Amino acid sequence: MRAVALEIPHLWKFVSHARAEVERALTTFTPSVRAATVMTASELIENAMKYGEEVPGLLTIHLRLQADTDRITIEVANGALTRERVHQLEERLDEIAASTNREELYMNRIRTLLENPAEKGGLGLYRIGFEGGFDLTCTFTDSIVTVTAVRGVHEHGNV
Template sequence: MGPQAQVQAMNPLLSTSLSPLWSNLRATRASVREALAQYPSALVDAAAMTACELLENAIKYGEEVPRAPAILFTLSLTEDTISIVTINGCTAPESVERLFCRIQSLRDAPDLQALYVERLQELIGRPGEGANIGIYRIALEGGFALDATYADEVVTVTATRRIYG
């Protein structure tokens, strides 16, 4: 099953195929806010930020490949869970490995805030390095758990969190 079929099987609240343009961030943020308007503002804010951070990463690090010619974005809800997914092409396995390492460090961290501060301190010490701070924001500020897969030059990043509590 290809990426498009996987997205359709989820029965999402929002599902769209996007070109890697920065202007799509604004439109997606607005769509997420509108789709979640009946939920508490803290959840809406967290979801909008998470959607933008995931899309920003897909735009910055993604590329067109045969199995993912565009960025796929979905927002799904169950009774108690919200899920945001981006799917994009990537021919740089070392970039995906860095993503996997960052996600694992978030899973293993006893204190997300300390990990976030540690990352900021690393950036101060190496200012030329890319920030890569969005994944930390998703976990710390948004309260989302992250997962990622990589197969056939396609990266799927999933952010999930409970709607209430």
């Protein structure tokens, strides 16, 4: 089993280091699985940078990757002071989980963002679901939100 555990300061310059560590841990996987996993980890870390907050129980962003011959799991945890923001995240993840056509969700989000330049965000989660082939869930406990992304190691046609 391959594993990575990182504490990432809330500074953008550390995102590339995290990407490199995930890439390095997956050298035995196919290029497309590696690319999907690195993209997913990166998107989740970037979301934690943008929307996360330092809270007493978590002053950094935590990344945990576990990969074996059957499954890849990525967990990214960060602080969140308001339940409202977490509720928005949960709604997006529920929408992705319920979808029978993740490509359509992704393309609809792109169209929405192009048609409404003032609207921001939300594309990365749809990208993870469609391009990365990951299933997403989250938990929220003691002001810490943890997003978990899981996929099988088999190839997906979206990457």
